[in-house]
Amino acid sequence: MNQPELHVLAVDDSTVDRKVIQKLLQISSFKVTVVDSGSRALQYLGLDEEKNSDCRFNDLKVNMIMTDYSMPGMTGFELLKKIKNSSTLKEIPVVIMSSENSMTRIDRCLEEGAEDYLLKPVKLSDLRRLKDTILKTGPDHTDQTQTRKRKHKIDQSQEPDYHDQTLSPPSSPQHAQTKRARL
Amino acid sequence: MAAVAQLQRQFIEYTTSLHNEGYLDDQFTQLQKLQDESNPDFVVEVVSLYFEDSEKLLNNLATALQQKIVDYKQVDSHVHQFKGSSSSIGAQRVATVCVHFRNFCEEKNLEGCVRCLQQLKQEYILVRSKLEALFRLEQQIVQAGGQIPMME
Numbered sequence: 001m002n003q004p005e006l007h008v009l010a011v012d013d014s015t016v017d018r019k020v021i022q023k024l025l026q027i028s029s030f031k032v033t034v035v036d037s038g039s040r041a042l043q044y045l046g047l048d049e050e051k052n053s054d055c056r057f058n059d060l061k062v063n064m065i066m067t068d069y070s071m072p073g074m075t076g077f078e079l080l081k082k083i084k085n086s087s088t089l090k091e092i093p094v095v096i097m098s099s100e101n102s103m104t105r106i107d108r109c110l111e112e113g114a115e116d117y118l119l120k121p122v123k124l125s126d127l128r129r130l131k132d133t134i135l136k137t138g139p140d141h142t143d144q145t146q147t148r149k150r151k152h153k154i155d156q157s158q159e160p161d162y163h164d165q166t167l168s169p170p171s172s173p174q175h176a177q178t179k180r181a182r183l
Numbered sequence: 184m185a186a187v188a189q190l191q192r193q194f195i196e197y198t199t200s201l202h203n204e205g206y207l208d209d210q211f212t213q214l215q216k217l218q219d220e221s222n223p224d225f226v227v228e229v230v231s232l233y234f235e236d237s238e239k240l241l242n243n244l245a246t247a248l249q250q251k252i253v254d255y256k257q258v259d260s261h262v263h264q265f266k267g268s269s270s271s272i273g274a275q276r277v278a279t280v281c282v283h284f285r286n287f288c289e290e291k292n293l294e295g296c297v298r299c300l301q302q303l304k305q306e307y308i309l310v311r312s313k314l315e316a317l318f319r320l321e322q323q324i325v326q327a328g329g330q331i332p333m334m335e
Binding site for chain 2: 014016017019020023026027070072099120123124
């Protein structure tokens with residue numbers, strides 16, 4: 001199989017989770033770099049706020065970023081925003097990982113441009129699915145993917161008429177129970 | 184030969200009971216599946232990190248709850264971390280206590296929090312000793328020339 005190795009940057013403040021995600025990614029044949037904070041991630045990506053943003057080396061090219069949501073300092077959500085607001089980095093798919101199965105949080109992340117939202121603990125099958133998505137969709141997949149992603153999740157969770165992408169209906173406790181993000 | 188078979192049976196029985204009693208859940212099995220010849224100590228390494236992390240968190244929690252004015256947000260943040268790492272290795276009972284603990288944090292219920300911390304310590308010590316026993320069994324099997332059975 002002559003697939004180029006995809007390089008994933010994983011961000012998590014938990015030592016345990018970093019070790020696990022690194023292993024999961026390696027087993028899934030990704031090249032892995034792991035950092036422990038959003039600011040270190042930005043440093044690695046060359047988006048240092050102190051330096052010029054143009055000091056990225058080409059062989060450090062990152063194909064996907066996976067970040068924990070709840071981190072001290074910069075949250076995964078804040079990291080996501082910074083990446084999507086960067087002209088140099090916005091094309092990189094960003095996946096959020098979180099233990100919270102919150103519909104509002106999931107929607108917020110997807111609306112901000114997240115490629116996917118995975119419930120922790122992350123499984124090998126999640127990565128398999130991600131890999132397929134990343135390989136199929138090229139660099140030009142921003143808005144279309146978002147719409148597809150939300151629709152996909154909506155269909156899977158069997159909620160009838162929830163096609164409204166602007167105003168969310170107030171989430172009933174039942175919605176919160178449905179594992180929407182891991183399908 | 185017989186020794187290996189007996190050890191392997193013990194291992195299977197012990198693992199099964201740990202799952203049945205809720206000490207470990209499927210996530211632990213998932214971690215075991217990630218282990219291979221290139222990284223035969225993966226599970227032990229992850230669990231060691233968990234032990235280190237947990238002991239720090241338990242100390243931090245004790246300190247936080249002893250403050251004159253308790254910062255419940257800080258306490259909750261520690262518990263959230265503990266819940267996360269416990270879920271990541273499949274330490275189900277510990278994770279469950281964390282859920283209750285967070286509820287007490289939200290209510291700013293000091294007594295509830297203190298009780299939960301005690302429970303948390305107990306459950307942590309329990310799962311730690313069980314995991315250590317499991318790893319010892321694994322070592323014995325390997326030393327006797329056998330293979331560690333794959334649990335489904």
